[in-house]
Amino acid sequence: MKTAEKTGVVLxxxxxxxxxxxxxxxxxxxxxxxxxxxxxxxIPIYLLFKISVSASQDILTQHxxxxxxxxxxxxxxxxxxxxxxxxxxxxSVIVASMVALLGIIIAAPGAYVISRLPKKIKYGVxxxxxxxxxxxxxxxxxxxxxxxxxxxxxxxxxxxVLAHLIRVLPLMAWVLTGTFDTIPRDLxxxxxxxxxxxxxxxxxxxxxxxxAGLAAGAILSWLESWNEFTYAIYLCLADTTLPIKTxxxxxxxxxxxxxxxxxxxxxxxxxxxxxxxxxxxxxxLSGALKY
Amino acid sequence: xxxxxxLFILGFTLLPVLQCIFYSxxxxxxxxxxxxxxYRLIVGNPKFGDALKNTLIVxxxxxxxxxxxxxxxxxxxxVSSKIKGLFRTITMIPMGVPTIVSGVIMLYIFSSNGYFxxxxxxxxxxxxxxxxxxxxxxxxxxxxxxxxxxVTPLVVILLLSGLESIxxxxxxxxxxxxxxxxxxxxxxxxxxxxxxxxxxxILRAIDAFRIFELPMVLAGRNTMFLGTYAYSxxxxxxxxxxxxxxxxxxxxxIAIFVFSYVVTVGAKEVDE
Numbered sequence: 029m030k031t032a033e034k035t036g037v038v039l040x041x042x043x044x045x046x047x048x049x050x051x052x053x054x055x056x057x058x059x060x061x062x063x064x065x066x067x068x069x070x071i072p073i074y075l076l077f078k079i080s081v082s083a084s085q086d087i088l089t090q091h092x093x094x095x096x097x098x099x100x101x102x103x104x105x106x107x108x109x110x111x112x113x114x115x116x117x118x119x120s121v122i123v124a125s126m127v128a129l130l131g132i133i134i135a136a137p138g139a140y141v142i143s144r145l146p147k148k149i150k151y152g153v154x155x156x157x158x159x160x161x162x163x164x165x166x167x168x169x170x171x172x173x174x175x176x177x178x179x180x181x182x183x184x185x186x187x188x189v190l191a192h193l194i195r196v197l198p199l200m201a202w203v204l205t206g207t208f209d210t211i212p213r214d215l216x217x218x219x220x221x222x223x224x225x226x227x228x229x230x231x232x233x234x235x236x237x238x239x240a241g242l243a244a245g246a247i248l249s250w251l252e253s254w255n256e257f258t259y260a261i262y263l264c265l266a267d268t269t270l271p272i273k274t275x276x277x278x279x280x281x282x283x284x285x286x287x288x289x290x291x292x293x294x295x296x297x298x299x300x301x302x303x304x305x306x307x308x309x310x311x312x313l314s315g316a317l318k319y
Numbered sequence: 320x321x322x323x324x325x326l327f328i329l330g331f332t333l334l335p336v337l338q339c340i341f342y343s344x345x346x347x348x349x350x351x352x353x354x355x356x357x358y359r360l361i362v363g364n365p366k367f368g369d370a371l372k373n374t375l376i377v378x379x380x381x382x383x384x385x386x387x388x389x390x391x392x393x394x395x396x397x398v399s400s401k402i403k404g405l406f407r408t409i410t411m412i413p414m415g416v417p418t419i420v421s422g423v424i425m426l427y428i429f430s431s432n433g434y435f436x437x438x439x440x441x442x443x444x445x446x447x448x449x450x451x452x453x454x455x456x457x458x459x460x461x462x463x464x465x466x467x468x469x470v471t472p473l474v475v476i477l478l479l480s481g482l483e484s485i486x487x488x489x490x491x492x493x494x495x496x497x498x499x500x501x502x503x504x505x506x507x508x509x510x511x512x513x514x515x516x517x518x519x520x521i522l523r524a525i526d527a528f529r530i531f532e533l534p535m536v537l538a539g540r541n542t543m544f545l546g547t548y549a550y551s552x553x554x555x556x557x558x559x560x561x562x563x564x565x566x567x568x569x570x571x572x573i574a575i576f577v578f579s580y581v582v583t584v585g586a587k588e589v590d591e
Binding site: 058061062065066068069070072073075076079088089090091092094134135137138139140141142157160161162163164165166167168170171172173174175190191193194197198201254255257258261262271274275278283286287290293294297298300301302 | 320321322323324325327328331332333334335336338339342391392395398402406408409410411412413414415416417418419420421422423424425426427428432433434437440448468525528529531532535536545546549550553559562563565566567569570573574577
């Protein structure tokens with residue numbers, strides 16, 4: 029009897045031990061796979077930075093080292109002092125800011141109307157607008173560039189802004205409709221009851237409440253325009269944006285210049301994305317991406 | 320108030336798309352309409368056949384990698400661990416990298432004296448460097464991997480919001496009934512995130528068909544895709560009609576994919 033009990037206890041302990049072991053193995057595996065994924069994400073970015081600050085003998089060799097051996101700011105300084113970067117940089121900044129501003133001005137009133145539509149029509153309209161992002165950009169850019177040649181808009185900021193708005197507006201409408209959805213209609217109505225007219229209710233009640241969403245939408249649009257490549261390569265000839273300039277150095281096979289340009293191109297985006305991260309999980313997007 | 324938005328979309332999106340389709344059916348010299356001459360021209364061009372094939376293959380490989388990887392990362396993110404917050408932040412980083420920059424990075428990694436070859440060399444897999452950009456399946460794999468690195472975070476975000484919408488008590492109830500982790504995954508998690516999976520897949524497929532920047536940077540003129548083919552017809556041969564025809568075929572391809580997917584798999588979910 030006693031021995032049987034004892035073996036029972038021992039067996040149970042063994043089982044518990046096994047379970048613990050398994051849980052431990054699982055946790056280690058989990059941890060290792062997380063580390064592996066983190067490395068796969070970070071190493072490419074590290075390599076870009078590394079190339080932009082490495083002396084050429086570290087890079088233009090059959091067996092490049094993974095660590096930074098001969099550190100130098102040479103390539104960065106060369107680009108900044110050569111002065112080629114300022115015009116594209118300035119153009120990118122201006123175009124992106126105009127896109128964000130015009131995007132808000134055109135999309136916000138539209139999104140407000142859409143969010144106040146009856147539910148059934150609303151999602152139909154939103155889906156119709158958003159599905160325009162499904163069209164191939166090379167197909168849109170082609171007639172646009174033909175038309176812009178006629179209108180003299182090729183190689184101008186305005187032309188590029190208009191083209192970028194094609195991409196940005198559906199996205200804006202989508203995000204901002206979500207923002208306006210979170211503002212209850214009762215609020216406007218009670219403002220009207222309290223003696224505001226409709227415009228005042230909009231400006232004094234709806235606008236302040238939607239500011240955070242508008243800001244998020246503007247930043248997203250700014251980034252879209254900053255990163256945009258396809259329309260820019262169709263519409264820019266001499267006066268290019270930063271991504272096109274980067275592409276120019278890539279196609280010339282110049283590693284260091286393209287690396288340094290790529291780093292400069294990425295900086296603002298990284299910073300903004302980090303700041304924006306909280307928005308990415310908050311209601312502004314999840315509210316818009318309602319399923 | 321909605322008028323400016325609607326007018327802009329009509330004038331600057333729908334009209335150009337129609338124009339593009341119009342060009343594709345218009346004769347290059349006589350400007351006669353409609354004609355199939357442009358389609359005959361590009362279908363007879365072996366480069367176009369390659370571009371079509373490459374686009375389809377990269378879409379298939381890319382989607383498999385991205386949806387698989389995205390699901391894996393999203394699942395890892397739901398498991399609580401000490402570095403979860405940090406992990407989440409890091410997984411979102413590639414989203415912030417401009418596509419052209421991710422192309423530059425991958426160019427360094429996959430060039431013949433690049434870091435992937437060096438890695439393979441150091442662990443002893445290869446002796447001589449592999450030329451990843453020489454064409455064929457290697458180049459397609461390279462483009463698909465480059466695309467995956469950049470866009471998987473989007474898939475993760477979409478799938479994660481699906482996973483987080485599953486109430487914990489469903490798992491508790493099924494655990495009470497004795498369900499194994501595998502049963503959890505296949506009978507609860509997967510069915511419940513299906514709508515999110517559908518959305519992510521459709522969004523990704525559209526972008527994958529239209530892939531443009533990465534082939535421009537990585538594959539050069541040797542390995543063409545539908546997007547880069549349309550670009551090259553316009554810029555290298557100054558032919559808006561054949562370029563329009565290639566774009567129209569790309570549009571039809573996307574439309575067929577989206578509609579057949581929505582009809583067969585996700586009609587109910589997308590409606591909601």
